[in-house]
Amino acid sequence: MACRHPVCNFWSMAWSNKVAKPLWFVLGFLIFGILMVYDASSGQATQVFNNKYYFLREQLKWAIIGLIAGFGAYFYDYRKLKRLVLPILLGTLVLLVAVFLPGIGVKAYGASRWINLGFTVLQPSELAKLAVILYLATWLTVREKSKLTAFLLLIGLVVGLIMAQPDMGTAIVLFSSALIIYYLSENQIWGLLALLPVMLSGVIVLVLRSPYRLKRLLTFFDPNTDPLGASYHIRQAQIAIGSGGFLGLGLGNSRQKYFYLPEATTDSIFAIIGEELGFVGAALLIVAFAIFFFEAVKMTLRVEDPFGRLLGMGIITWLATQTLINLGSIVALMPLTGVPLPFISYGGSALVMELIGVGILANIWHHSGCCLPSRFYNLLLFYN
Numbered sequence: 001m002a003c004r005h006p007v008c009n010f011w012s013m014a015w016s017n018k019v020a021k022p023l024w025f026v027l028g029f030l031i032f033g034i035l036m037v038y039d040a041s042s043g044q045a046t047q048v049f050n051n052k053y054y055f056l057r058e059q060l061k062w063a064i065i066g067l068i069a070g071f072g073a074y075f076y077d078y079r080k081l082k083r084l085v086l087p088i089l090l091g092t093l094v095l096l097v098a099v100f101l102p103g104i105g106v107k108a109y110g111a112s113r114w115i116n117l118g119f120t121v122l123q124p125s126e127l128a129k130l131a132v133i134l135y136l137a138t139w140l141t142v143r144e145k146s147k148l149t150a151f152l153l154l155i156g157l158v159v160g161l162i163m164a165q166p167d168m169g170t171a172i173v174l175f176s177s178a179l180i181i182y183y184l185s186e187n188q189i190w191g192l193l194a195l196l197p198v199m200l201s202g203v204i205v206l207v208l209r210s211p212y213r214l215k216r217l218l219t220f221f222d223p224n225t226d227p228l229g230a231s232y233h234i235r236q237a238q239i240a241i242g243s244g245g246f247l248g249l250g251l252g253n254s255r256q257k258y259f260y261l262p263e264a265t266t267d268s269i270f271a272i273i274g275e276e277l278g279f280v281g282a283a284l285l286i287v288a289f290a291i292f293f294f295e296a297v298k299m300t301l302r303v304e305d306p307f308g309r310l311l312g313m314g315i316i317t318w319l320a321t322q323t324l325i326n327l328g329s330i331v332a333l334m335p336l337t338g339v340p341l342p343f344i345s346y347g348g349s350a351l352v353m354e355l356i357g358v359g360i361l362a363n364i365w366h367h368s369g370c371c372l373p374s375r376f377y378n379l380l381l382f383y384n
Helices: 006-015 022-050 054-073 078-083 083-096 124-142 148-163 168-184 190-194 198-209 210-221 232-244 269-301 304-329 347-364 374-383
Strands: 105-108 111-116
Touching: 006 210, 022 054, 022 148, 022 269, 022 347, 054 111, 054 198, 078 083, 078 124, 078 304, 078 347, 083 124, 083 148, 083 210, 105 148, 111 124, 124 148, 124 168, 124 304, 124 347, 269 304, 269 347
Parallel strands: none
Antiparallel strands: 105 111
């Protein structure tokens, strides 16, 4: 007699052709990320903490917590999340405000993005990505016609709080996910397009009123500007990638990780990968991400439940946009913006939320149907 226990169901699903690729890719990213975090952090960990395994230990801890949380998200029927979206969103908004409160918020590198929990720190903006996706997926499927004004007010409030920290990278990721969900919910996109000039004007104003954002934009157009100041980060990242050549310097042989490249374990870890593994290793990682997102999109577009489909596409957009921004920034295809590379960069809040997102995706796929509305069916044919 077949086993019907949830654990049996999960492993049966994981080994089946239906979901093998996405789930095993995530596990591969996670293992590779732990290895690269240790590699990129050993020098810093030895000097600062007198323990070269410090960052490795922390990343392993968060990976285990994230995997447990991800399994929990898989076992909890995603359809029951509809009852929890409002408390989750309100709680997230409270946390986004709390980062500015003295004694609660933690300020570092000129930003107020963290909350001191005593035993660790929490970054609420990472929680906000999933909270907004959950709320919008629920709201846009229970209303026959969703009002654009209400949508913009909600997104404006959350994005505004995140921009005030300041954290433009996370704001861009969250805003992109919201737009995709809004479009795929069969709402007219013309209202948003009509507001595009206003949005672009707002971005320009924010850049012009913020000296550090303006400097980053100027160094994007001219990397030789202020080589020891504003353009130092991106120049060191390019040096790292350029030093790797075709095959790389070899695993563990990075020179830039020894206090030359800022944020070597977090936002800039792809530069270390390019330096040590070369063009071949970096290209293979990019291809792996492309395959993961391709398979995830195909499977999610086959989901019959509108809520599950929107929720799944929102999660995929979040992870894909964040990956694109991180890689694009490091290779100087777009202005440098600080967002972690999903599943690979060092960090607790980001890694745990990403693995919870994958757990929800697996849960959606497990309950997937076969019939698609016309717009999703046409998009699926395009991917195939």
